Amino acid sequence: MSESTPRSLRAAGTAGAEITGTGAAGTLQVRDVRLRFGGVVALDGVSFDVAAGTVCGLIGPNGAGKTALFNCVSGLYRPNSGTVLLDGVDLLGLRADQIAGVGIARTFQNLGLFATQSVLENVMGGAYHRTKAGFLAGGLGLPLTWREERREREHARAILDSLGLAHLERHPAAGLPLGTLKRIELARALMLRPRLLMLDEPANGLILEEVHELASVVRGLRDEHGFSVLLIEHHMGMVMSICDHLVVLNLGQKIADGLPDEVRNAPAVVEAYLGGPGGAA
Incomplete structure (x- = not known):
């Protein structure tokens, strides 16, 4: 995020409400989720809550089941058993696509932006689930299409402006710095007006200054718009600075759940990160 520091995110008036749809609750309940791939147990009875308006860090060693859990919540995987509720x-x-419609937005470890499309076009892609005109109306240039496109374009521009990216709206995604691309992906997720924002290793590949800046942006978005955040991240400085509570997975099982300071020093967590019986170095 070296190009420019994002301006303060605006909460006053309709601009702030436009960005995320204020007033959303965003309470996530995960109960006894089990997921198998053949003989491999990816998730073994995982249960936890994300309270409305909080930031929950989902951490653990590589292969712990974090992304598998993300994929179950966002509908990419169907678990063998269990319950996942949002409000x-x-x-x-x-x-x-229906899960996106009820207010869940996510980013991925690997950026999924379209290199040749403009920044604005990439961000507008996050509103695909809301458009009702369809391909036929779009191809015929019907008035419904014009109105929808104008509405979503204004919404995307408001998000870009709030993240300090307005000057790049016509720039193709190709060639932009990684920190800027991460912000663009975040902007696209905000187009869904989320009640729950799921971030999968957003600090991966960023320099320390960019990590601190990203943490500030996520915290500001949460504070101003009230959605909940579920965060997978290996950068523990960022995790400890923005998370209200932590859930720790290891080998598909939950081994800790609580306040950051309590979880960080839990013997099972230390063992899982440092290695040992049942741990993963």
């Missing part, structure tokens, strides 16, 4: 809505009964 009482059963997510396991929905398709991935």
Whole structure:
């Protein structure tokens, strides 16, 4: 995020409400989720809560099951058993696009931006689930398409402006610094007006200054718009600075759940990170 420091995120007036749809609760409940791939147990009865408006860090060694859990919540995987609820809505009964529609947005470890598209076009892609005009109307240039496109374009520009990216809206994604690309992916996720924002290793590949800046941006977004955040991250400085509580996985099982200072020093967590019986170095 070396190009420019994001301006303070605006909460006043309609601009702030436009960005995320304020007033969302965002309470996530994960209960006894089990996921197998053949004989491999990826998740073994994982249960935890993310309270509305909080930042929950989902941490653990490589192969602990963190991304598998993310994929279950966002609809990419269907667990063998268990329950996942967002504000009482059963997510396991929905398709991935329907899950986006109820207010879950996520980023991925590997950026999924379109290199040749402009920054604005990439961000507008996050609103695909809201458009109702369809391909036929789009191809015919019907008025409904014009209205939808104008509405989503204004929404995307508001998000870009809030993240200090307005000057890049016409620039193709190709060639931009990694920190800027991470912000663009975050902007695209915000197009969904999330109640729960899921971030999968957002600090991966960033320099220390960019990590601190990203942490400040995520914290500011949460504070101003009230959504919940579920965060996978190996950068413990960022985790400890923004998370209200931590859930620790190891070998598909939850081994700790609580306040950051309590979890960090739990014997099972220390063993899992440093290696030992049942641990993963």
